[in-house]
Amino acid sequence: MTSSGIAEQAVEAFATRERARFLQQNPKSVALAERARHSLFGGVPMHWMSDWSTPSSLFVSRAKGARFYDVDGHEYIDFCLGDTGSMFGHSPDPIAKAIAEQGANGLTTMLPGEDAVIAGELLAERFGLPFWQVATTATDANRFVIRWARAITGRKVLLVFDGCYHGTVDDVMVRCRDGRTVHRSGLIGQARNLAKTSRAVPFNDVAALEAALAQGDVAAILCEPAMTNIGMVLPEPGFMARVRELSKQYGSLLIIDETHTISTDPGGCTRAWDLKPDFITLGKPIAGGVPCSVYGCSHEMAQAMQLARQHASEASHGHGHSGMGTTLSANALAMHCMRVNLEQVMTPAAYGHMLPLAARLAAGLRQLIGKHDLHWSVTELGARCEFQFCATPPKTGAEAEAAFHDSLQMALHLYLINRGILITPFHNMTLCCPDTSAADVDRLLATLDEALTELLAIPGARL
Structure with missing residues (x-):
């Protein structure tokens, strides 16, 4: 039945x-x-x-x-x-105008323009996190932040909630079944056992969350403040506050993915609910429908990221690749549209x-x-x-x-x-x-x- x-x-x-x-x-x-x-x-x-x-x-x-x-x-x-x-909405007038403007002035150069500075300032003002980076999709933003979290903490395990949605990042393609972390059904072409470095627990289950964190190997919790892709699931009163408290208690970072929950408030649940994450990720609507995503971080995380870069540079004698960034990330068209979207559309x-x-x-x-x-x-x-x-x-x-x-x-x-x-x-x-x-x-x-x-x-x- x-x-x-x-x-x-x-x-x-x-x-x-x-x-x-x-x-x-x-x-x-x-x-x-x-x-x-x-x-x-x-x-x-x-x-x-x-x-x-x-x-x-x-x-x-x-x-x-x-x-x-x-x-x-x-x-x-x-x-x-x-x-x-x-x-x-589809093709908001300010975005349509922005596309036409930038279309005649260059689409991608691998160099920043003034739009990037203004967009960064607007993001910091809106979400309360001071430093920002730009990618192309929310999947990219989440993937990059997971790398930063592992580099900063020296830990490998990512904790997610059962039924979560964070794009198509490999690490999140897990479910919780009978208390065990297993691959999502239907997953194609996965070469490694994700359960070795990812852990899934039920949403709204504080005891399961603490038990997972208490193992001392979780680099970060990646979560939506409300689940939106398995069917909407809202947090129980006080749950997100406990997520923040427990992450600090056990030395894990907190990443809030607002890609869908930005529907709540101009500053997302992060600002509306005062979530105080270490990182925030956001994609989809941030540039008015033009492919673009962002991730923001606290002052403390920015300092830790800089140290991680220095250590990686020293270990590779100044050569190498962080594994973050794509050629079209932060292209001129996306940056102009994001600036206009934040100023005139996402109001x-x-x-x-x-x-x-x-x-x-x-x-x-x-x-x-x-x-x-x-x-x-x-x-x-x-x-x-x-x-x-x-x-x-x-x-x-x-x-x-x-x-x-x-x-x-x-x-x-x-x-x-x-x-x-x-x-x-x-x-x-x-x-x-x-x-x-x-x-x-x-x-x-x-x-x-x-x-x-x-x-x-x-x-x-x-x-």
């Missing part, structure tokens, strides 16, 4: 009808998908793009604000927003619009769940919220995963797509951006209401 309370045969009947509808109303996307299979692996430029709920890939022609349009001419309200990459006013809309959506989802007498719950964090197929919000990654009903989720997503609404794939998360309107929120709620009404009308739908 699934925790959703919906019978699988009803879900399949519902989904079969919706798959047929998609294929009928999207002939150009279907044709492009067939053409793409001859040149793109899996018919898409990144293989996971074929994992959406649609029976054939949906191809986009353009996107602006809270809307995108497909090649068949359909308009969509976008509550996915590139899974946070376009958290402030308190933007959050002042986004957060009340997300709260409106969360309240509407709860009313909808009650109306249909479903034992589901809603979790919200700033501009994002999610409905989950469990009676109470999960407290750990394992609880969130146990509430999955993949076929139901995909059927509901497909129903929404067929009616011009997109939410985040792989779970039921939504984001509101500065261009989202109250009417957009109400349309999502009304369409989901129609979906549930039709689904539950199928004989035997309720378990």
